[in-house]
Amino acid sequence: MFSAHTVSVVREAEYALMARVPDGALMRRAAAGLAAECVRLLPRVYGSRVVLLVGGGDNGGDALYAGALLAARGAAVRALLAGGSAHEGGVGALRSAGGRVRKFADGEADGAEMFDADLIVDGLVGIGGRGGLREPHAALAVLASNAPVPVVAVDVPSGVDADTGEVVGAAVRADATVTFGTHKPGLFVDPGAERAGRVRLADIGLGPELPGPGLVCPQAVDIASLLPTPGAESDKYRRGVLAVRAGSDPYRGAAVLCVGGALRTGVGMVRFGGGKGVADQVIGRWPEAVADFRDPQSSTDLSPGRVAAAVIGPGRGTHPANADELRALLDSDVPVLVDADGLTLLTGDGGGPLAGLLRERTAHTLLTPHAGELARLLDADRADVEARRLEHAARAADRFRCTVLLKGSTTVVAHPGAPAVANPTGTPLLATAGSGDVLAGSVGALLASGLPAREAAMCGAYLHGRAASLARGGAPISASDLLDALPLAVAELSRSRRV
Numbered sequence: 089m090f091s092a093h094t095v096s097v098v099r100e101a102e103y104a105l106m107a108r109v110p111d112g113a114l115m116r117r118a119a120a121g122l123a124a125e126c127v128r129l130l131p132r133v134y135g136s137r138v139v140l141l142v143g144g145g146d147n148g149g150d151a152l153y154a155g156a157l158l159a160a161r162g163a164a165v166r167a168l169l170a171g172g173s174a175h176e177g178g179v180g181a182l183r184s185a186g187g188r189v190r191k192f193a194d195g196e197a198d199g200a201e202m203f204d205a206d207l208i209v210d211g212l213v214g215i216g217g218r219g220g221l222r223e224p225h226a227a228l229a230v231l232a233s234n235a236p237v238p239v240v241a242v243d244v245p246s247g248v249d250a251d252t253g254e255v256v257g258a259a260v261r262a263d264a265t266v267t268f269g270t271h272k273p274g275l276f277v278d279p280g281a282e283r284a285g286r287v288r289l290a291d292i293g294l295g296p297e298l299p300g301p302g303l304v305c306p307q308a309v310d311i312a313s314l315l316p317t318p319g320a321e322s323d324k325y326r327r328g329v330l331a332v333r334a335g336s337d338p339y340r341g342a343a344v345l346c347v348g349g350a351l352r353t354g355v356g357m358v359r360f361g362g363g364k365g366v367a368d369q370v371i372g373r374w375p376e377a378v379a380d381f382r383d384p385q386s387s388t389d390l391s392p393g394r395v396a397a398a399v400i401g402p403g404r405g406t407h408p409a410n411a412d413e414l415r416a417l418l419d420s421d422v423p424v425l426v427d428a429d430g431l432t433l434l435t436g437d438g439g440g441p442l443a444g445l446l447r448e449r450t451a452h453t454l455l456t457p458h459a460g461e462l463a464r465l466l467d468a469d470r471a472d473v474e475a476r477r478l479e480h481a482a483r484a485a486d487r488f489r490c491t492v493l494l495k496g497s498t499t500v501v502a503h504p505g506a507p508a509v510a511n512p513t514g515t516p517l518l519a520t521a522g523s524g525d526v527l528a529g530s531v532g533a534l535l536a537s538g539l540p541a542r543e544a545a546m547c548g549a550y551l552h553g554r555a556a557s558l559a560r561g562g563a564p565i566s567a568s569d570l571l572d573a574l575p576l577a578v579a580e581l582s583r584s585r586r587v
């Protein structure tokens with residue numbers, strides 16, 4: 089599990105550690121870690137051309153000391169200073185090692201050194217960055233990102249907010265980021281994550297000073313250890329029965345995809361409740377599902393079949409009968425996942441009885457909005473939700489006292505009182521109609537097998553993202569392709585289980 093800490097926490101840990109180590113030791117450790125990554129990225133060090141982009145703070149200092157190490161091994165290193173001043177010790181070390189230093193003039197648009205380089209090192213700003221990049225930093229960031237040359241970012245890509253991943257204006261697009269002491273949340277959450285490239289952690293001895301993380305990014309072994317596996321004594325009821333309240337006459341496919349997502353993730357039984365038209369369609373595709381069709385529009389009865397969890401919302405409709413159905417589920421003591429139309433009903437309720445039921449329930453509850461749905465739920469701006477995903481998911485989790493899985497280019501999970509989760513898997517190919525319905529069924533299956541909402545969300549998002557990558561080897565996929573690939577993703581995880 090990768091852990092990330094916010095800037096203020098990193099600063100506190102840094103002060104505590106600095107009191108115990110000689111002056112300059114942390115920067116030397118950081119520079120050594122950075123130089124090692126540069127060596128990995130260069131075809132060879134001797135004779136290579138390295139350009140350092142250097143801001144006025146310690147981030148620039150790291151770049152300068154790393155440049156000095158590379159220059160000492162025969163690289164031709166040039167530093168472009170973005171401001172009037174730069175880390176004095178770093179400038180001295182680079183010059184002593186044979187490197188060259190010059191100021192990048194305001195308005196200069198050339199950057200020829202960058203286009204001729206073998207590697208660009210972005211030391212413009214790190215965790216001390218505030219707001220959008222000023223000039224000439226912004227111009228340098230654009231030149232570096234456009235140069236056909238690998239870019240390694242120091243600590244965070246300049247222009248990316250280390251805590252949130254927000255990008256305001258220009259930002260460096262790096263091929264790799266070397267981050268120091270601990271990961272920063274903005275490296276795992278888009279739009280920042282997309283700018284960071286491959287992220288490497290350089291150990292500078294900060295670990296013992298750090299409290300628990302503010303955010304985690306689970307890896308395959310972490311998810312594998314959570315994934316429920318049927319034991320010898322399992323039967324279909326012990327594995328879990330999932331009630332699905334998805335689909336309606338105009339949106340029958342949503343029910344088929346949601347039920348399929350559950351079955352292909354692994355569940356004891358799916359009990360589908362809904363009108364005859366949609367139930368026929370579900371049974372036609374999934375004869376193993378059990379359909380209860382009494383009420384054409386909604387099904388409020390969870391009593392038959394020892395239901396362990398319920399999913400409600402995909403393609404279900406927003407009629408008053410659907411609100412009754414949602415109310416009945418929220419009033420029950422089974423874990424409930426609310427998606428799509430269920431979220432619209434919640435928004436329409438405007439913090440009224442449905443929100444009250446949500447807040448009061450003791451069984452696990454999971455909301456799975458995309459950015460638009462979350463914006464409506466919070467009465468916020470969609471662009472703000474996409475810019476600062478963690479903040480908005482956490483706000484919804486606190487407001488409704490439940491777990492929130494925010495879908496999108498980075499899927500994040502928020503749960504009151506627990507570290508946020510950034511899902512590392514997925515591809516933009518997932519942006520296709522119906523893939524959210526598959527996710528709802530898949531996470532529902534994990535809830536029904538007994539995982540708590542946060543863990544079910546974490547596992548389901550991971551599997552869904554892997555399924556997208558495995559489905560057609562990078563070719564475009566449809567939501568139905570995800571159904572075929574989900575078992576492959578489960579099997580892949582089972583193989584990576586710790587022995």
Ligand SMILES: NC(=O)C1=CN([C@@H]2O[C@H](COP(=O)(O)OP(=O)(O)OC[C@H]3O[C@@H](n4cnc5c(N)ncnc54)[C@H](OP(=O)(O)O)[C@@H]3O)[C@@H](O)[C@H]2O)[C@@H](O)CC1
Pocket residue numbers: 098099102114115118143144145146147148149150212213214215216217218219220221222223225242243244268269292294
């Ligand atoms: N944590 C650790 O344990 C360790 C941390 N280390 C390193 O220290 C780094 C933090 O260094 P830091 O505190 O000096 O801040 P840093 O990131 O260089 O930024 C400040 C400079 O940027 C400027 N600036 C700010 N915003 C700007 C903008 N929008 N546009 C343009 N400029 C802007 C700001 O100018 P000012 O606003 O003050 O005029 C000032 O000059 C950290 O990321 C890591 O690399 C390691 O050496 C060792 C261990």
Ligand SMILES: Nc1ncnc2c1ncn2[C@@H]1O[C@H](COP(=O)(O)OP(=O)(O)O)[C@@H](O)[C@H]1O
Pocket residue numbers: 458494495496497498499514515516517518519520521522523524525526527552
């Ligand atoms: N750019 C993207 N990169 C990765 N995953 C994405 C991207 N866009 C959407 N997704 C994923 O695709 C799914 C879309 O779900 P949703 O928005 O509910 O669509 P639908 O309602 O059509 O099923 C979510 O799991 C989401 O995380």
Ligand SMILES: [K+]
Pocket residue numbers: 147210211212213214241242243244245246
């Ligand atoms: K940087």
